[in-house]
Amino acid sequence: MPTELNATHDPARRSWVESANADGTDFPIQNLPFGVFDDGKGARGGVALGDQIIDLTALLKAGAISGPAAEAACGDSLLPLFACARQDVSALRAALSDLYRMNGTGDRRSAEAALVPMSDAKLLMPAKPTAFTDFCTSADHILRMAANGGRSPMPAWATLPVAYNGRASSVAVSGTPVVRPVGQVVPPGSSAMAVAAEPMLDFELEFGAWLGGPVNALAETVDMAQAEQILFGCCLVNDWSARAIQFYEMLLGPHLGKSFLTTISPWIVTMEALAPFRVAGRGRTGEEPELPAYLNDPFDRRAGGLNVQITAELDTGNGPYTIVRTNVAELFWTLAQMVTHQASGGAPLEVGDLIATGTVSGAADEARACLVEITKLGKERLVLPDGTERVMLEDGDTLTLRAKAVAEGYVPIGFGPCAGKITPARTAA
Known part of the structure; x- marks a missing residue:
């Protein structure tokens, strides 16, 4: 079962760090997401x-925090933290919340000394993913893509969370340049293959989850309750897509069209922090297949989803302009269902695995969460408020994802930006 609400979620709680109380901040005291940074004194x-x-290292050295999670969270990778018992991570969040809340307890002098302005630091990868799996869990995305291509979707989309195993080595932190890849494509207007710079570079607005422990061994499975315990925390994901490369190579599944870069936001928002924002899973209509038994769980039906609003902003030089507004709650499959299905054939999960939802498209036109949906596979042009038009991303464009978890009566929490700027291909045919 997920984390129950506790004092760290109290909407009345305020911090003596004034910026944490500002309207619209992603990081109020109710959030407290983990990351890795370097302010010139080393990654930690x-x-x-x-x-x-x-700075958790500074607090630990001062004796202001203690325990296994505090020690695990101080290094240049959060993998040891992911492996910690959930109650130890919860105890660390509670200690930090109490230390930095208004009229809190603890050593205020040490707490102040441990603060580093975010503007003075470089945010790094929170961990190197042990593996990366990208799912395709939006019914709206699947059905639109099939319709745009003039075909019917394969029936499996409605009975299982479809996925492919991505390239963990090309997952990178927000701000990493998006170098246009070169590959085998059939250029627009041609019928012959050519090796060329990708002409149809796209983004995919996605949501991701990092896995903790305890995980399953080879040939063992994971039920839905276990899946909830394995989920450590969430981030934003942009699974950049080289559409021409992808469309040409799709005999077996995505490969080079997806492996050149996947951008993630640097802060990991824990499942505990997200507890107030749980909502019912999407459920199924009478026209859709019933859930298989191994993916059907009472809690997941009641609160397997997340009310997380996500936007995509495109800046071609005069923006940024918001071009997508969608919500994780609209997904056809939940995070726990993804984890359970991933292990259902006996594949062992690992601490530090990263999963992504696939394109988080919803039913509304503004919830079309990639350019092939927005432009109907290039048949229509996206026109921005300044008159600029796009069919696909061009060199110099910057695409930024932002998100807020929201619920009535609770303080919204955010994820920080997930951004990338398109740069020209290194080589061209």
């Missing part, structure tokens, strides 16, 4: 609070 673990980073 930190927690975002307003416009500051809590």
Whole structure:
């Protein structure tokens, strides 16, 4: 079962770090996401609070925090933290919340000394994923893509969360340049293959989850309750897509069209912090197949989803302009269902695995979460407020994802930006 609500979720709680109380901040004291940063003194673990980073190493050395999770979160990778018992991670969040709340307890002098302005630090990869699996869990995305291609979708989309095993080595942190890949394509207007710079570079607005422990061994499976315990925390994901490369190579599945770069946001928002924002899973209509038994769980039906609003902003030089507004709650499959299905054939999960939802498209036109949906596979042009038009991304464009978890009566929490700027191909045929 997921984390129950506790004092860290109290909407009345405020921090003596004033920026954490500002309207619209991604990082109020109710959030406390984990990341890795470097302010010139070496890479180490930190927690975002307003416009500051809590240096966990400084707090640990000062004796202001203690315990296995505090020690695990101080290094240049959060993998040891992912492996910690959930109650130890919860105890660390509670200690930080109490230390930095208004009228809290603990050593205020050490707490102040441990703050690093976020503007003075470089945010790094929180961990190197042990593996990366990208799912395709939006019914709206699947059905639109099939319709745009003039075909019917394969029936499996309605009975299982479809996925492919991605390239973990090309997952990179927000701000990493998006170098246009070169590959085998059939250029628009041609019928012959050519090796060329990708002419149809696209984004995919996605949501991701990092896995913790305990995980399954080879040939063992994971039920839905176990899946909830394995989910550590969430981030934003942009699975950049080289559409021409992808469309040409799709005999077996995505390969080079997806492996050149996947961008993630640097802060990991824990499942505990997301507890107030749980909502019912999408459910099924009478025209859709019933859930298979191994993916059908009472809690998941009641609260397997997340009310996380996500936007995509495109800046071609005069923006940025919001071109997508969607919500994780609209997905056809939940995070726990993805984890359970991933292990259902006996594949062992590992601490530090990263999963992504696939394109988070919803039913509304503004919830079309990639350019092939927005432009109907190039048949229509996207016209921005300044008159600029796009069919696909061009060199110099910057695409930024942002998100907020929202629920009535609770303080919204965010994820920080997930951004990338398109740069020209290194070589061209």
